[in-house]
Amino acid sequence: MSLVPVTDLEASESAFRALKKRLSDGCQRFTRTIGWQGGNYEARVLWNPRERFWFVLDWADNGISFWCPFGRQDPHSKDMLSIAVQCNPPLKGINHRCAGAFLTDDSEVYLAHSGKIAGGRKGIGKTAFVNSYPHGNWREVQWPDGQESEMIVIGRVDGKRLPAHIGQFVRQVEKFKKAISTGKQQKVTVPAKSTYSPEFGGRKRGYRVPGNVESDCDHGLVVNALAEYLKKAAFGNVGNDRARDLYVLSKSGKLRFLFEAKTDLSTSSIYQGVGQLVYHSTVTPAAKRLLVLPGVPNAKTRAVLDAIGIDVLTYRLDGARPVFKNLKEVLT
């Protein structure tokens, strides 16, 4: 199901209030100067110590949009903060110039970003960010003016894991900007050398099962947690690319493990995961293929997966933290 933007002022303000309430919980308050190219502004800043990002949620002076800048510098030690990314939804109506938006599927409201990243440096822009971030939770948006576009759904405005989803998104943008400024931005399509770009959430672009908009935002949490574990456990060179969620290369460069993560147990998701694992391991043979699922599939499905040589790694979310149940077992 396509999402539509919230265009009504009252509904936008209600979404903004929900966002503010959810995001402010457990945050520390500071008064700091926020600087950007060509200006600065003293504002009340909130710092999320767990996810380690600051933010401001306010009405913009232009009277057109909300003002929602995010950054990663710790205000405990900085008086002047620089913005990593702004996600400013319009107050009302349609405004394609705003990078932020509140989107709805008729039941829930989500905070979304168009991928339009500003940074004042050559190479930082929407196209580069979109290309660098194929694993985002890209969703089709139908605009009342007849246009269709894709936006990254960051999280549900009143969702429990929203701070974690935003935290990952901000880190992703920061990493992208850093890569551009240091000239390290590169595309990797073959696992000759492993590279890993953290995800904030979501999967590759495409159809999603209705009702999974929010759970898809967890995808990045799961993949990132798994990547962290694999790196710490020194299983090999951990990487991901446009097509694959996660892979591990041996020292000799062979594909040891190939992972595909899903955030629900629907038949459609399982078929898709199987297709991805089979397809990519056919292109580059993998020693072990693992489908990462938020629970144990039924016996019949398990038998089929077993027959085609796909192992299942299960997880549950403890708050925003994925806990893998049989990780050691499946990696042996």
Added chain:
Amino acid sequence: MFQAEVKLEFVRRYCPPGGGWHVLVDIDPSEEGRTGGERKSEMAKHRQHLMHEAAGRACQELESMGAEVGGKRTRWFTRYGLPAIEGDRDIVAFHKVRRVCVIAEAEGVSGGQPETKLYKAIGQIVVAASGVCPPGWRTTFVLVVHGREIADHLGRVTAFTRLGVSALSLSDTPQKDRWLFQDPLLPKLLFGEVRVKKAEKTAEAKT
């Protein structure tokens, strides 16, 4: 071609009921544009309308050819004395004389990313191919796609033939259809140039 039209053309060209095939086709509501909520943009509304029309036309033509569209699958297998095939496969076709069973998954034009749809179809056909084949029948699995992008993507995995899966890129005209990779015997089996021998039937039955 939308997905329903791909199914129609595959049946018409490769396993027509008039050629002795018993054909069961599954067309789900999403192919008729009946899922996914209300379309808001004009483009989406137009696409939904086209899908709906195409699916209706395809169903009608399939039925007029003698194929069964939807309905109770178990009853259909029993009615024609055919072995039951598990799962909601897009197309199941049996040729009783040639003892050939074709199981196909089809993908056509859709609003989603072609890669995503393709992965799902691959998953379905791989799961189908891992199942128990009906004894006494030469069972073959086909992925049928329409569209250059999806065909190019699928063409990269020729190793699927090891799984007994073939892939066909369906074109607007039968002459331009292209097998991306295939079970070498498949075209001959489809067109009756090769029949499953009795000995093979017996051997398969024993397994």
